[in-house]
Amino acid sequence: DIQLTQSPSFLSASVGDRVTITCRASQGINNYLAWYxxxxxxxxxxxxxxxxxxxxxxPSRFSGSGSGTEFTLTISSLQPxxxxxxxxxxxxxYPWTFGQGTKVEIK
Amino acid sequence: EVQVVxxxxxxxxxxxxxxxxxxxxxxxxxxxxxxxxxxxPGKGLExxxxxxxxxTTYHADSVKGRFTISRDNSKNTLYLHMNSLRAEDTAVYxxxxxxxxxxxxxxxxxxxxxxxxVSS
Numbered sequence: 691d692i693q694l695t696q697s698p699s700f701l702s703a704s705v706g707d708r709v710t711i712t713c714r715a716s717q718g719i720n721n722y723l724a725w726y727x728x729x730x731x732x733x734x735x736x737x738x739x740x741x742x743x744x745x746x747x748x749p750s751r752f753s754g755s756g757s758g759t760e761f762t763l764t765i766s767s768l769q770p771x772x773x774x775x776x777x778x779x780x781x782x783x784y785p786w787t788f789g790q791g792t793k794v795e796i797k
Numbered sequence: 798e799v800q801v802v803x804x805x806x807x808x809x810x811x812x813x814x815x816x817x818x819x820x821x822x823x824x825x826x827x828x829x830x831x832x833x834x835x836x837x838p839g840k841g842l843e844x845x846x847x848x849x850x851x852x853t854t855y856h857a858d859s860v861k862g863r864f865t866i867s868r869d870n871s872k873n874t875l876y877l878h879m880n881s882l883r884a885e886d887t888a889v890y891x892x893x894x895x896x897x898x899x900x901x902x903x904x905x906x907x908x909x910x911x912x913x914x915v916s917s
Contacts, residue, residue: 722902726903734834734891736905739903745903785855
């Protein structure tokens, strides 16, 4: 199974900050990497797919990059509605796996 | 508008069975890849099952042999048949449409989730 390790698991940031979350895969995943945002009590929301493609309707402050085994999600200027937990997911091979999550809280 | 709505979650005893439903609107279930993802209380996301438009299915090892994904094309509805339930199956179960076809890119539309609690 492909393991995804996100770092950090928790971060405290202020509105306006630039935030970067890393997702490392235990083996290459051919850029079949998605990022989701989950607000407590709500379903996850797709932000990025194919490592760097912004899902329709998602604000442009979100961006994804990376290839091979290391990927990043960047929020260029954190907004109040961005405080949530973020997950990466690989869909390169079964079983599909998620990272453990990164919780972004208000400093 | 694309929408998926899950139902069927409830309290069930260990060893019991349950069927979750996912009613879709705004798109055709049989022409898309569809899947189930679960989230145990206070935990992260776990992929459970997927069904391709051609009917091929895959399940996570943790549910293989106990859970089965299926669909009813006439009702435009996805199902998750759950047998031999265990306490560790307690979770919110999400139904989701998959972006892509031959290449699977992400879960792009999610339902609100339905809670399954396995307890005596």
